[in-house]
Amino acid sequence: MTLVAHLDVHRDRFHLDLRLEIAPGEVVALLGPNGAGKTTALRALAGLVPLTGGHISLDGHPWDAPPRTFLPPERRPVGVVFQDHLLFAHLSAVDNVAFGPRARGTSRAAARDLALRWLDRVGLAEHARAKPRTLSGGQAQRVALARALATDPRLLLLDEPLAALDAATRLHVRAELGRHLAEFRGHTLLVTHDPLDAMVLADRLVVLDHGTLVQQGTPTEVAHHPRNAYTADLVGLNLLRGTAEGTAVTLDGGGVLTLAEPATGPVHLSFPPSAVSVHPAPPTGSPRNTWPVTLTGLEQHAHTTRLRLHGRPPVLADITTAAVADLRLHAGDALWAAVKATEIRAYPATPDR
Amino acid sequence: MSRAPRALAVSLTAAAALAGCGSTDSGTAPTGTAAAGVRGQITVFAAASLTETFTALGDQFEAAHPGTTVTFNFAGSSALAQQINQGAPADVFASAAPTNMQQVQDTGAVTATPTTFARNRLQIAVPAGNPATITGLADFGRPEARIALCADQVPCGAAATKAFQAAGVTPQPDTLEQDVKAVLTKVRLGEVDAALVYKTDVTAAGEQVEGIDFPEAAQAVNDYPIAPLATAPNAAGATAFVDHVLSGTGRTVLTNAGFDSP
Amino acid sequence: MTHSRRRAARGRLPLVLVLPAVLGLAFLLIPLAGLLTRAPWDTLAGELLSPRIGQALRLSLVCATLATLLCLVLGVPLAWLLARGNLPGQGLLRALITVPLVLPPVVGGVALLFVLGRRGLIGQYLHAWFGVSLPFTTAGVVIAEAFVAMPFLVVSVEGALRAADPRYEEAAATLGASRWLTFRRVTLPSVLPGVVAGTVLCWARALGEFGATITFAGNFPGTTTTMPLAVYLALETDPDAAIVLSVVLLIVSVGVLAALRDRWIRGGA
Numbered sequence: 043m044t045l046v047a048h049l050d051v052h053r054d055r056f057h058l059d060l061r062l063e064i065a066p067g068e069v070v071a072l073l074g075p076n077g078a079g080k081t082t083a084l085r086a087l088a089g090l091v092p093l094t095g096g097h098i099s100l101d102g103h104p105w106d107a108p109p110r111t112f113l114p115p116e117r118r119p120v121g122v123v124f125q126d127h128l129l130f131a132h133l134s135a136v137d138n139v140a141f142g143p144r145a146r147g148t149s150r151a152a153a154r155d156l157a158l159r160w161l162d163r164v165g166l167a168e169h170a171r172a173k174p175r176t177l178s179g180g181q182a183q184r185v186a187l188a189r190a191l192a193t194d195p196r197l198l199l200l201d202e203p204l205a206a207l208d209a210a211t212r213l214h215v216r217a218e219l220g221r222h223l224a225e226f227r228g229h230t231l232l233v234t235h236d237p238l239d240a241m242v243l244a245d246r247l248v249v250l251d252h253g254t255l256v257q258q259g260t261p262t263e264v265a266h267h268p269r270n271a272y273t274a275d276l277v278g279l280n281l282l283r284g285t286a287e288g289t290a291v292t293l294d295g296g297g298v299l300t301l302a303e304p305a306t307g308p309v310h311l312s313f314p315p316s317a318v319s320v321h322p323a324p325p326t327g328s329p330r331n332t333w334p335v336t337l338t339g340l341e342q343h344a345h346t347t348r349l350r351l352h353g354r355p356p357v358l359a360d361i362t363t364a365a366v367a368d369l370r371l372h373a374g375d376a377l378w379a380a381v382k383a384t385e386i387r388a389y390p391a392t393p394d395r
Numbered sequence: 396m397s398r399a400p401r402a403l404a405v406s407l408t409a410a411a412a413l414a415g416c417g418s419t420d421s422g423t424a425p426t427g428t429a430a431a432g433v434r435g436q437i438t439v440f441a442a443a444s445l446t447e448t449f450t451a452l453g454d455q456f457e458a459a460h461p462g463t464t465v466t467f468n469f470a471g472s473s474a475l476a477q478q479i480n481q482g483a484p485a486d487v488f489a490s491a492a493p494t495n496m497q498q499v500q501d502t503g504a505v506t507a508t509p510t511t512f513a514r515n516r517l518q519i520a521v522p523a524g525n526p527a528t529i530t531g532l533a534d535f536g537r538p539e540a541r542i543a544l545c546a547d548q549v550p551c552g553a554a555a556t557k558a559f560q561a562a563g564v565t566p567q568p569d570t571l572e573q574d575v576k577a578v579l580t581k582v583r584l585g586e587v588d589a590a591l592v593y594k595t596d597v598t599a600a601g602e603q604v605e606g607i608d609f610p611e612a613a614q615a616v617n618d619y620p621i622a623p624l625a626t627a628p629n630a631a632g633a634t635a636f637v638d639h640v641l642s643g644t645g646r647t648v649l650t651n652a653g654f655d656s657p
Numbered sequence: 658m659t660h661s662r663r664r665a666a667r668g669r670l671p672l673v674l675v676l677p678a679v680l681g682l683a684f685l686l687i688p689l690a691g692l693l694t695r696a697p698w699d700t701l702a703g704e705l706l707s708p709r710i711g712q713a714l715r716l717s718l719v720c721a722t723l724a725t726l727l728c729l730v731l732g733v734p735l736a737w738l739l740a741r742g743n744l745p746g747q748g749l750l751r752a753l754i755t756v757p758l759v760l761p762p763v764v765g766g767v768a769l770l771f772v773l774g775r776r777g778l779i780g781q782y783l784h785a786w787f788g789v790s791l792p793f794t795t796a797g798v799v800i801a802e803a804f805v806a807m808p809f810l811v812v813s814v815e816g817a818l819r820a821a822d823p824r825y826e827e828a829a830a831t832l833g834a835s836r837w838l839t840f841r842r843v844t845l846p847s848v849l850p851g852v853v854a855g856t857v858l859c860w861a862r863a864l865g866e867f868g869a870t871i872t873f874a875g876n877f878p879g880t881t882t883t884m885p886l887a888v889y890l891a892l893e894t895d896p897d898a899a900i901v902l903s904v905v906l907l908i909v910s911v912g913v914l915a916a917l918r919d920r921w922i923r924g925g926a
Contacts (some may be wrong), residue, residue: 090827115830120739122831128824132846141842193833451904473893539792541775546876548893569793570875573889577872580767585776586792 045229049086058082058253064229071232071244079253080233084199088122089115121190125202127182129174131385135185136170142193160188176351180211196231204239217390218370237277242310248272280357282311298355300330302383318359321378332380337373351379436464437632440475442491448652456639479504486633489621492550493538496620512640512652517615518594519607520582527588531609535566541582543590546571554615555591561614568637598653696904697897704901717883721863724802728859732810758808797874798881802863809862809909810855817851824858862912
């Protein structure tokens with residue numbers, strides 16, 4: 043009951059070779075820098091790029107197995123959300139959403155009903171008659187999501203769905219996307235170059251570079267045990283989950299952090315390792331977020347050293363190599379971590395599954 | 396399409412060369428005396444149906460009068476008359492119809508009396524082999540026959556109308572073409588069974604088109620007048636060229652091309 | 658100082674462009690003005706109502722419209738093939754499409770006779786098997802006009818298709834649309850301005866067609882005498898009538914195009 047794929051695509055000088063499995067209900071984020079092959083992988087799954095070798099099958103039904111089998115995109119039960127939404131400019135929002143069901147044989151009236159229900163679900167019922175160019179970027183992307191989901195796909199492919207949005211809109215759409223992904227029972231592949239999107243939305247990260255798999259695992263695993271410097275840089279982000287009440291956030295894994303701006307309800311907190319400072323003794327002065335930690339690992343990077351700190355919460359910290367020498371750090375040392383409230387960004391979280 | 400006219404042009408040039416030799420031998424031609432004062436460029440506006448003959452006559456003239464260049468503007472007679480009346484710098488006008496000559500006389504562009512230098516008779520043109528077995532004007536009234544005529548507005552169409560009136564035949568044309576060449580194209584390609592055009596055009600069309608004479612043609616003979624222009628930039632040249640067209644050698648070229656003598 | 662600067666800010670079009678633009682406009686419009694000043698306005702109304710002109714005008718409009726429809730049915734798919742297809746020798750094919758643009762129309766007419774004439778490559782069989790002969794018929798006029806006008810449509814639609822983002826077609830495919838449905842519901846609407854522009858050009862070219870029409874379809878009042886043919890023949894004997902006919906053709910075509918433009922461009926935007 044899973045999507046099983048070995049994506050082998052040769053194009054010009056580029057070679058993608060990726061083995062991928064996605065379980066029903068699972069959201070896999072495909073993460074990597076530009077040119078890593080993320081979009082090629084997504085297009086191969088959608089049928090927009092034929093495989094050179096390997097295979098794709100869903101529940102044992104082959105979609106692509108060169109040289110014999112190739113199911114064209116219009117016959118695959120997929121839904122795709124593209125980076126810049128690609129809504130059909132001449133059709134209204136409701137007609138855009140109804141396009142898929144119509145194309146797959148649903149009657150005009152039923153397709154329209156279905157489309158209206160989906161627009162309602164993404165909170166855009168009152169924009170049903172609007173043409174795409176009158177919608178904001180966030181609204182358009184939500185319509186695009188409704189359009190992709192309206193065909194009831196078995197595989198949902200999201201290609202940088204938030205990349206084209208401004209920061210504020212991104213926040214809202216990300217939260218909404220998370221809500222719909224939680225309800226979606228099919229398989230989801232999210233392509234992104236933004237680690238935050240990946241860590242917030244996905245159950246599992248697959249890190250791709252130069253067409254091959256670098257590492258995979260849960261967001262926390264990958265963030266805390268990056269297989270190499272590249273992954274460490276890519277996902278080098280402290281990501282915590284908790285419940286906010288005013289400026290205080292009670293973290294799911296224990297501990298409390300203070301925010302600069304008040305928030306309510308489930309939130310994701312993020313801050314870069316460089317925002318974390320370490321001290322041999324409880325620091326005095328401005329940082330209000332201080333807590334005791336144990337050093338469990340050190341990694342030498344180009345100009346900094348990344349520390350893995352166990353505590354409540356566990357965090358990553360980047361400090362200068364000179365500071366490592368000054369502090370004479372060794373694994374097992376007891377230290378104090380500190381982070382300024384202004385460095386912590388809070389995002390509304392998806393409800394727990 | 397181009398082979399027949401080229402062959403004709405070659406034969407005309409040969410005839411012209413012979414004729415030229417003859418006139419030089421006799422040494423009495425008026426062109427000889429005129430030669431002394433004739434120099435420079437002579438611009439001749441001539442009806443399109445004169446293209447082949449006048450090109451040959453021009454070559455002859457240049458050979459007989461060293462130092463001259465004859466330049467032609469071949470077009471429909473009515474268009475030429477309009478150009479002359481708008482002030483085009485022509486020395487000689489050779490028209491395919493007296494009406495167009497009259498138009499330039501009316502504006503004073505021509506003051507000399509025009510001379511008829513050739514006559515053209517209508518002939519029935521049929522595709523090679525005459526597939527519809529056309530024998531005379533009466534066949535033009537057969538509805539199943541494909542017929543092309545010139546439109547009434549152009550000289551060959553007006554002449555055709557006269558001929559049909561003389562014969563008492565109501566033609567059933569399928570198309571009324573804008574000029575003789577267009578009619579001949581249709582005959583040559585076998586798109587029509589019969590057409591009415593000038594004898595010279597049939598002669599020029601070569602083997603792909605056959606000509607059939609008919610008695611009523613005498614009722615619709617077309618006169619070709621020629622005259623030097625009053626405003627001719629090269630008056631001496633203009634007179635000399637007109638004289639050459641009217642000379643015995645000029646007439647030979649015209650007769651060979653199918654024109655009748657006036 | 659302030660005043661001149663403000664003026665410069667207001668007149669945003671540079672003189673380098675405005676001057677040739679005005680000259681270009683004058684170049685196009687002055688001959689038209691010449692025609693209008695010479696038109697015998699007092700007899701215009703009477704001529705307009707004459708059956709001769711009415712017949713030619715009706716024939717012109719019907720034939721140009723039918724030719725345009727033919728061009729749309731054949732030309733839009735052809736443009737699609739050129740823009741999206743992956744054929745060998747596509748560059749050569751694209752160049753060959755423009756042949757009717759370059760070919761003198763009279764030669765185009767002769768070429769059509771070679772192919773569709775009574776003794777033509779295809780025409781001989783049409784004649785022998787079905788008794789169909791296209792020259793000297795109204796259908797022949799439509800074919801001659803379509804032959805000459807189609808490149809205008811194809812070139813303009815192909816340009817629009819090339820400029821259109823093919824990812825919209827991919828999006829439609831992932832939504833389950835077949836290529837035909839995608840073409841109808843996504844591609845065609847997105848290139849509609851190009852199609853409209855091409856259609857207008859095509860229609861205008863067909864309406865003014867002379868050489869190929871008279872060569873292939875001949876000239877017979879009521880059957881094949883369109884306005885340009887009537888104008889040409891009138892010019893032989895009665896230039897005033899020719900001017901009247903031209904002015905009528907002009908008024909009608911400008912009227913139709915202006916009405917269409919308003920309707921389509923505003924509706925489609």
